[in-house]
Amino acid sequence: MLKFYLFSFILSTFLFSQCNRSNWETFYNSKNKDMRDCNFKGFKLRSINLEDANLSGANLMNADFKWGNFKHANFKGANLLEVDLRETNLINVNMTNVNLESADLDGANLTGAILIDSNLYFIFLTNTTLNGSNLKNSNLRGADLTGGSLISSILDSIDLSGANLHKTNLNNASLYHSNLKDSDLSNSSLRDSNLKGADLNGANLMNSNLQGADLRGAKLSHTWITNSKFDGANLDGVISNGLIGDPKSFPDGWKIEDGIFIRSP
Numbered sequence: 405m406l407k408f409y410l411f412s413f414i415l416s417t418f419l420f421s422q423c424n425r426s427n428w429e430t431f432y433n434s435k436n437k438d439m440r441d442c443n444f445k446g447f448k449l450r451s452i453n454l455e456d457a458n459l460s461g462a463n464l465m466n467a468d469f470k471w472g473n474f475k476h477a478n479f480k481g482a483n484l485l486e487v488d489l490r491e492t493n494l495i496n497v498n499m500t501n502v503n504l505e506s507a508d509l510d511g512a513n514l515t516g517a518i519l520i521d522s523n524l525y526f527i528f529l530t531n532t533t534l535n536g537s538n539l540k541n542s543n544l545r546g547a548d549l550t551g552g553s554l555i556s557s558i559l560d561s562i563d564l565s566g567a568n569l570h571k572t573n574l575n576n577a578s579l580y581h582s583n584l585k586d587s588d589l590s591n592s593s594l595r596d597s598n599l600k601g602a603d604l605n606g607a608n609l610m611n612s613n614l615q616g617a618d619l620r621g622a623k624l625s626h627t628w629i630t631n632s633k634f635d636g637a638n639l640d641g642v643i644s645n646g647l648i649g650d651p652k653s654f655p656d657g658w659k660i661e662d663g664i665f666i667r668s669p
Contacts, residue, residue, distance in 0.1 A: 570592065584603060
C-alpha cells in the first residue's frame with residue numbers, strides 16, 4: 405500500500421511538471437487553472453483564452469499568442485523573452501519579475517497590470533494601454549512606447565533611458581526618481597505628472613505638455629524644450645544647464661537665461 409501511494413505521488417509530480425503545448429488545456433481546466441512552470445517555448449496559438457490562468461514561472465519564450473485573452477493571469481517570474489503578445493487582453497495581469505526583453509506587445513491592453521521589478525529591455529509597447537499600471541523599478545531601456553497611454557501609472561525609479569515615448573500620454577503618472585536620460589518625449593503629455601528627482605538629461609521634450617508637472621529636483625541638462633508647456637509646473641530645485649530651445653510657456657516667476665531655468669526678479 406505504501407508503495408502504491410509513493411508511486412501515485414511520483415506520477416502526479418511527474419505529470420504536473422510536464423505541462424506543455426500538448427496538454428495545456430488539461431491544466432487550464434484544472435482547479436485554480438494551475439499552469440505553473442508550463443513550457444510554451446516557441447508555441448504558436450493565436451486568440452488563445454487563458455483568462456485567470458496561473459502561469460507563474462512559465463516559459464513563453466518566442467511564443468506567439470497574438471489576440472489572446474490573459475485577463476487577470478499570473479505571470480510572476482515567467483520567461484517571456486521575445487514573446488508575441490500583440491493586441492492581447494492583459495488587463496490586471498501580474499507580471500512581477502518577468503523577462504519581457506524584446507517582446508512585442510503592440511496594441512495590447514495592460515490596464516491595471518503589475519510589472520514591478522521586471523526586464524522590459526527593448527520591448528515594443530507601441531499604441532499600448534497601460535493606464536493605472538505599476539512598473540516600479542523595472543528596466544525599459546531602449547523601449548518603444550510610441551503612442552502609448554500610461555495615465556496615472558506608477559513608474560517610480562524606472563529606467564527609461566533612450567526610450568521612445570513620442571506622443572505618449574503620461575498625464576498624472578508618477579515618475580519619481582525615474583531615469584529618462586536621452587529619451588524621446590516629444591509631442592507627449594505629462595500634465596500633472598510627478599517628475600521629482602527625475603533624470604531628463606539629454607531628453608527630447610519638444611512640443612510636450614508639462615503643465616502642472618512636479619519637477620522639483622529634476623535634472624535637465626542639454627534637454628530639448630522647444631515649444632513645450634511648463635505653465636503651472638513646479639521647478640523648485642530643478643538642476644538645469646544647456647537647455648535647448650524656447651518653451652511655449654513658463655511657470656509664473658520663471659524664465660530661461662543662458663540655458664538655465666531661473667526665477668524672474
